[in-house]
Amino acid sequence: MSSPLGHNKTRVGGVAVDQLKSIIGRVEKLTEEKEGIAADIRDVFAEAKGNGFDVKAIRTIIKLRKQDASEREEAETILHTYCHALGMTPDLFDGEESVA
Incomplete structure (x- = not known):
């Protein structure tokens, strides 16, 4: 019967196993x-x-x-x-006449 990794037995018991262990160890x-x-x-x-710094503001800046x-x-x-559409920011031109 053939192994799941093919006919190359060194991949099972040799280099591939060592390489796998190395990768896992590094991770x-x-x-x-x-x-x-x-x-x-x-x-x-x-x-x-x-x-006294605002951490939420620092995270936003980062x-x-x-x-x-x-x-x-x-x-x-x-x-x-979006803020303007929801009325959360003033319209700087409301109430001012056009200068055109």
């Missing part, structure tokens, strides 16, 4: 590092909050800085349009 190590970094980030946000200028501008335009 586990990186996951541990990721958890440590996440804890460090939480500590920085706790420090910011303890110093999110915005990840975007390029055109993505950020598009998101801000859409947000402004």
Whole structure:
């Protein structure tokens, strides 16, 4: 009978197994590092909050800085349009006469 991996037996008991173990070990190590970094980030946000900074605003700024200028501008335009449609922002031209 043939093995599920084909006729190449070294893939079952040799290099492929070692490679698989290596990959799993690397992912586990990186996951541990990721958890440590996440804890460090939480500590920085706790420090910011303890110093009176608004953590929600800081998270928003970090999110915005990840975007390029055109993505950020598009998101801000859409947000402004929706807020204006819902009456959440004043119309700067209400009550003013046209200067045309």
